[in-house]
Amino acid sequence: MRNTVKTATIALTAGALALGLTACGGDDSDAFTVAATPVPHAEILNYVKDNLAKDAGLNLEVKEFTDYVTPNTATEDGSVDANFFQTQPYLDDFNKKKNTDIVSVVNVHLEPLGLYSHEVKSADDLEKGATVAVPNDAANGARALRLLDANGIITLKEGIDGEATVADIAENPKDLEFKELEAAQLPRSLDDVDAAVINGNYAIEADLKPAKEALVLESPKDNPNSNLLAVKKGHENDEDVKKLVKLLTSPEVKKFIADKYDGAVIASF
The missing domain is CATH 3.40.190.10 (Periplasmic binding protein-like II)
Structure with a gap:
């Protein structure tokens, strides 16, 4: 009988702890998470998050990475929902070498090399x-x-x-x-x-x-190296993906890019 009571107490304690973690802001299962390199990708996404996402019904979370590999592997394994950091030639090469299945959904901007x-x-x-x-x-x-x-x-x-x-x-x-x-x-x-x-x-x-x-x-004219939003194949038409595509190619984002980066980043839409 004592063992039963002890087990129940442990279970209740664990349940309370889990509830407490959730209440303190643990993982937000409803968030649409995008992996991005800090500048300018995360900055652009955070502008969308802070100014546009709520009105569009998008619960956007931005996860920053400083390399060109982890955002794709995290997208492939489902750790994140999308990524924003790369060009189409880089994505094609990555898919070929790593046997991943990630696709572009929209071009957003060019960062001249x-x-x-x-x-x-x-x-x-x-x-x-x-x-x-x-x-x-x-x-x-x-x-x-x-x-x-x-x-x-x-x-x-x-x-x-x-x-x-x-x-x-x-x-x-x-x-x-x-x-x-x-x-x-x-x-x-x-x-x-x-x-x-x-x-x-x-x-x-x-x-x-x-x-x-x-x-x-680099010249922006006829340049194939625009930076793009990418997702794992099969998720191109997910509702949150479509919402983010619309926001990333909005007049507000175009103005933000032009004002903030003074030609160092150029909108591709």
Whole structure:
């Protein structure tokens, strides 16, 4: 009899503890959770959360990550409902290599990729044999090389598309040496290399000003590298997904992007 009473007491205590945790703001099972890198993705999402989501009937939660892998793996395994941090070429490459099944639902903005340096003020001033850091993932690495090609710093082999690698450089007049690093590490590498091609979000986080400080900068014209909202395949038409798509492509968000980022981030809608 004592054992029965003891068991019941433990069960009641556990139940009360669980209720207390819920009341104190534990996991919100009704929230639509989006994984995002901090700048500008989480900032844009938090603007939506604070100003637009409630009126649209969307309980939005923003979960920040600082890398380009976890947001996709969390979307694939259902830890989050969506993610907002990547481009279509990066997503295609990730799905292929990781055997994930994540799809884009809407393009939101472009973060122009730029070449930055603490050593020189112009790309023409890069010395022979200078070291240039580029992203080490396939999609952003290729994008970096295309940026250098478009500005006459190197020349890629003819017929090379989004899969370009350092091995595909046909002409390298300055005999540049390329150092491949994780994208998030590139701003910190500027003290150790002559120049680095840096993704727009990481440039902003490092207080770099793409429109003013980049030696060369991607053009938004016909650019396939817009940042997108992505979900696991099969969830494209979920009600909360459709609500967020509408909010992310609203006039209010377009104005927020233009006012806050001054050309460093450009709306794609």
